[in-house]
Amino acid sequence: MSRRNVYLDLIPPRQAVQRACDALNRKELVQTETIPTHEAAGRTLATSVTARCSSPTFHSAAMDGVAVRAADTFAAREDAPLELQKGRDYDPVNTGNPLPEGRDAVIMIENVLQVDDSTIRIEAPAFPWNHVRRIGEDIVATELLLPQGRVLSAYDVGALLAAGIWEIQVLERLRMTFIPTGDEVLDFSQRPTPQPGQVIESNSQVFASLARSWNAIPSRTATIPDDAAALTQAVRDALASDAHIVVVGAGSSAGSRDYTKAVFEQVGTLLCHGINVMPGKPTLLAEAQGKLLVGAPGYPVSAVICFEDVLAPIAAYLSRRDAPQRRSLPVQLIRRTPSRLGQEEVVRLAVGEVRGRFLAAPLSRGAGMITTLTEAQAVTRIPTSVDGVEAGKTVTAELLVPEAELSRVLIHVGSHDNTLDLLADALMGLEVPLRLTSSHVGSMGGLTAVKNGTALFAGAHLFDPETRDFNFPFLRRYLPNLAVQVVNLAIRHQGLIVPRGNPKGIQGVSDLTRKDIRFINRQRGAGTRILLDHHLEVEGVDFEQVRGYEHEEFTHMAVAVNVLTGAADCGLGIRAAAEALDLDFVPLARERYDLIFPAEHAEDFRLQALLALIGTEAFKQRINNLGGYETTLTGQTMHPGQGLE
Incomplete structure (x- = not known):
């Protein structure tokens, strides 16, 4: 070994x-090379550069007008205009023209009254070198133009060429x-x-x-x-x-x-x-x-x-360049973030603006999850001296995106559903793109986030067996004093996800007590977990009889992957997840998946755009194409007691 x-x-x-x-x-280690000046933007100067030519190389007109000798105009007044003769007293010039011999000022054409083809009248005097670019006004030959070690900008390239520098010595890349x-x-x-x-x-x-x-x-x-x-x-x-x-x-x-x-x-x-x-x-x-x-x-x-x-x-x-630096800003964590004493931890964050604050949701922390960087707007660093940061604390976030993008982020916290992926894609296709970031903490976690003001909206599908209603009984119980709007995203089909062909013949939750069945569950607080517990109770099944009840995943797709790879024989989830991975599905229930918005956010342009989008026939069709959904209520405002037929 x-x-x-x-x-x-x-x-x-x-x-x-x-x-x-x-x-x-x-x-x-790093040598130098000579390259054409016009290709030098972004390169580092190896040596200082002195100007070969002055710029301008001659006295030139800085304005369109007439060139004069300033002393000849000193008598001009508004109440005593002065007339000048072409060739003798003035010469017409355009911007950039060389200043004629003997002239030392330019009068703008707007301040000249043309009397006839050769005579002009002025009402104010000119001053020496007025509106004139003198020789070397910008660059003087032999003077230092740029120092060594400078990272060249587009403007530097222009200055070098203006000074007659055709090649320069730079550090090799x-x-x-x-x-x-x-x-x-x-x-x-x-x-x-x-x-x-x-x-x-x-x-x-x-x-x-x-x-x-x-x-x-x-x-x-x-x-x-x-x-x-x-x-x-x-x-x-x-x-x-x-x-x-x-x-x-x-x-x-x-x-x-x-x-x-x-x-x-x-x-x-x-x-x-x-x-x-x-x-x-x-x-x-x-x-x-x-x-x-x-x-x-x-x-x-x-x-x-x-x-x-x-x-x-x-x-x-x-x-010899500055190390890359990210813009940083304070953000408030919406969940406790543990860390290990003695080691700094870099945590990826989904960041958005809610109620004028920047809120940050820690993303999954696995070192192998590159998608947490594609989903993140920022990262924060937990120092070696602490063992975590509590929810609600303010930390410094290093932005991975422009700050302006944060105002176009919609923070969703709640239950996972595959339609959220469709929504995220469609929102980015709007004329003003919006970015949806989701934290999948279950329906109850979503209600808590809405209550605490740490989410713009939540997704939930909480079923109350007593009233046969969705979400509203839980809103009354846990958010009694918060005005909310509830809009349906889709009706979805929940059931047992099983391998293709259902080799173990699973027909319902009563089969979950069999010793040859390994089950994969959803996390506590998930609406799917609550639905499972309800059906176990109806069937008279003790959860302790279910092998794998304690094994949890946070999304429907994760449950489906467990079944696909043989890590579990079945799990409760939505039909769309089963169909996405070509698995079989044993129907169990239909349920409403609703979006819950605090009423105070009703005028938020992001939510208005979202609601307008989900009400379109095109978006409903995309949901239907997933399979396992109904869109008869999609985009409609839900009311207490509406339930589901």
């Missing part, structure tokens, strides 16, 4: 960055090579379909996109299997190339088949193994042949932390 690696020295990212910067000689590793890793460029135990490699392309945003040049090698000799050769080959930085993807952790640390120690000097940030902990840094070696974690979100918190500032140092 291979010897496992051990994290001996977990250090803060800043310390890891400093170790790398101290170990690298950037002057020797950083070249970075990514080496993907792993027996289970499939090359994305081959468009593969992964089998069990296989994954599509994508970290190299996240890395490449980030590298380009740093003005670096990324490249990727073929995937290297989990073999120490093969990885060693791949790293040696990359070091022998023109790359300044070599990044090995995966293999940096502490497993018996993680070889990156041993390879780095063999070819160079290890700088750090592990940073005290979650996710991102298995980050490796080493120096070899004057170049930087990076061991990036395999999990996507961990890899992103490695790239952004460690590699980005090192790349900025080598390029």
